[in-house]
Amino acid sequence: MDAWLRALTFSTGYNTSLVTLGAMLLGASAGMIGSFILLRKRSLVSDAISHATLPGLTVAFIVMALLFGDGRWLPGLMIGAGLSAAFGLWGVQHISERTRLGEDSAIGAILSTLFGLGVVLITVIQAMNTGGQAGLTGYLVGATAGMLAGEAQLIAACALLLLIAVFMLRREFLLVCFDAEYAATNGVRAQRVDMLMLLLLLAVTVIGLKVTGLILVVALTIIPPVTGRFWTDRPLRMVAIAAICGALAGYLGVTLSSVRTGLPTGPLIVLSAFFLFVLSLLFSPRRGMVAMLAAHYRFKTKVHLRQGLLALARQEAIYDALTLRVLRRHGFIRRDNVPTPLGLAAARDAEHEEQLWSLYRSLYPDEAAHLDHLGLEPISDCLPPDTVMSLESRMHPPLRSAL
Known part of the structure; x- marks a missing residue:
């Protein structure tokens, strides 16, 4: 209990405090962009994007391992994951717009295909004569225990920039979420705003790989917005509450994982978000049970x-x-x-x-x-x-x- 209290008060060291701050910023930005995705009724797209990062992550690792002998450089891995996720997002959009298949069918096809390709490439990496293969599997469920200070600073800075971008674009996002035709009459191009929304979602997914992992990062974009929906009917208040819940989930998850060696950070962040969801489900004065x-x-x-x-x-x-x-x-x-x-x-x-x-x-x-x-x-x-x-x-x- 004393160790958790020290973690809650940012007294356990510079690196842990930085990771906690980065996870809080990531949770807040994921809650904000996830609220708009939820209002747009496209929450499953985040699942496709998160699973589509695995092939790019593994390809980037292979390329850097062959060129430099070590493939665990975080910026390179994030670039590879971002390109792969962008390709998956383009595939979902292309299939749903150019064929008779719905977006849910396109998501299922892209999700399963790219994730399967990523698993195959992981087995290839494990057979390679290079170091760092074991650390790559941490991107599946998150791994903050071995995070360097530079990596934590990069995640915190990217999450802060992403939070600012979502805040600045909130008006255009709300217009498109509720009435795309009315937004067009006000000079807002719905297709461009949709793409910006999905690109910010992609950025949240890529940034959160090291913290929660590609399997669980989708929970940060869905659970906090749903939690916020229990407390208000106003969209901007819902976005604010989702950001607070996401930040609180990151804060509780990282501090809990620092209590004992071996506790996984990503699952604890998701469990913290789910705990807040259950509290809202039961005791919300508007829609609580x-x-x-x-x-x-x-x-x-x-x-x-x-x-x-x-x-x-x-x-x-x-x-x-x-x-x-x-x-x-x-x-x-x-x-x-x-x-x-x-x-x-x-x-x-x-x-x-x-x-x-x-x-x-x-x-x-x-x-x-x-x-x-x-x-x-x-x-x-x-x-x-x-x-x-x-x-x-x-x-x-x-x-x-x-x-």
């Missing part, structure tokens, strides 16, 4: 309360146990189910409200169809005062004086 169950219980209570009061007003017998409990809780009936004076008064009001609602439905059927929970809320809270007064006057027309 607890909030939804509470809202369902409140709605059911209102229904039973209204039906119970109407039954009291019409002197009907009540047999439902929940209705009886709700009426007793509000003091409308005694323990022997006899109505109290307060209950009789509330029943008269409920019957009057029901008559007003019935009259409103018959007079304004179209408007009544668009009201939520019609009849459960006080009519004065749902309708304008002049409408309520008009309904009252129709129910109780004034008596005309005799001539």
Whole structure:
């Protein structure tokens, strides 16, 4: 526990602190660009891009190993992975636009083919007479334990630049995500913005290879945006929350992995993101399961309360146990189910409200169809005062004086 507290306070050394900062910037940028990809309904593209990096990674390793004797130079590996991922992205776009196959079919074909090619090339590398082959497999699930300070600085700098780029392009991205035709009328070229969006996604994938690995980096572009969606309906707030969740996942994952030697950083980052997702799924005040169950219980209570009061007003017998409990809780009936004076008064009001609602439905059927929970809320809270007064006057027309 003490080791984790030291890691949380950036007191475990320069390199670990730098890796933590780089992972936080990477998580924030992945959460931001992933939010736009999610709103554009193209989240599976990130899976294809991540798996398409493996052939370029292995080819770059082979070339550098043959030329320099060591193929583990990070910038070269990132360039090779980026070129391979760009080719995979071009393949998905080309297949989906030039053939009858959908984008999901194109993603499946590109993902499986390029990843299979990368696995074959890894076996070729393992048979080569050169060093560093074992370190290459760390790019599959991430490997930060042996990360050099220069590599951590490169990842942190690239992630920061990527975060700034996504922030500057957020308006164009939102326009294209929600209405590409309207964006075109405002001078925004949807096809170009789509390509920029995917290129930034590609950059996140390539940068995250060393931190989370090509298999798990896709989780950083999907889980934080989905987590943010639980907390708000506004897209920019969702992007901000996704960035915070991604940064927090990177922070927790790297610090946890530094507690004990051998703990994998990439999987811990993804598990941290999933932990935040589960918390949001359960306790979000908007769409969380607890909030939804509470809202369902409140709605059911209102229904039973209204039906119970109407039954009291019409002197009907009540047999439902929940209705009886709700009426007793509000003091409308005694323990022997006899109505109290307060209950009789509330029943008269409920019957009057029901008559007003019935009259409103018959007079304004179209408007009544668009009201939520019609009849459960006080009519004065749902309708304008002049409408309520008009309904009252129709129910109780004034008596005309005799001539």
